[in-house]
Amino acid sequence: MQTNTAGINLIKQSEGLRLSAYQDQVGVWTIGYGHTGPDVTAGLTIEADQAERLLQGDLARVEQGVSALVTVPLNANQFSALVSFSYNLGLRNLQSSTLLRLLNQGDYAGAAGQFPRWDCAGGQEVQGLLRRRQAEQALFQTPVVN
Template sequence: MQVSQKGVALIKQFEGLRLSAYQDAVGVWTIGYGHTGADVRAGRTIDQAKAGQLLAADLARFEQGVTRLVAVDVSQDQFDALVCFSYNLGLGNLQSSTLLRLLNTGDYAGAAAQFPRWNRAGGQVLAGLTRRRLAEQSLFQSKGGA
């Protein structure tokens, strides 16, 4: 499965676009649409085209990861919500989450209820993360059906 334009728009909305490297809420060097990695360091700048390329490469990695981890059928909207969640938190957090455990047992409602629990960075509740998790939860619960 691939993330839809709706899912890409959600990621872009919450990640924002920054063409100069910056440290996120927990000190991770970030650039573009939330891209992180060894290639991001202080002083790095990119253009909008490069930001789009980084996003496409990152999305492919997260799409593959979500596909590998999810053992039940999901709708396009549910897939998009899971990719957005993982894009922000990492595949490791999805893999070890109660959200994924519940989802993989077929408890879609229980899985959906887990999204708001992931609203902290560095131990602090962040309003932006609360909004993002509620948006992901809403998308996951939308009537795209599984």
């Protein structure tokens, strides 16, 4: 399964596009659409097309991880919301979350209710993270019309 357009747009809007490396709220070097890793260092700059390629590579990794962790059927919006969540917070946080435990028990509503609980960075509530979690929650709860 791949992230749908709504999910990609949510990630891009939430992350924003930064072509010069910066440290996020908890000090992690970041560039492009929220790309992190050992390749991101102070002073690094990239072009917009490179940011898009980094996003696609990061999405593929996160999509694979979400697919491996979730054991119940998902529609495209549910999958894409979980990819956005994991793109931002990491697959380890999804793996250890009550959200995933409830989802894999088939409690979709209970899982949806967990999104807003993940609104902190560095132990502090962050309004931007709450908005993102609410957008992910809304996407997760949006039926896919065929």
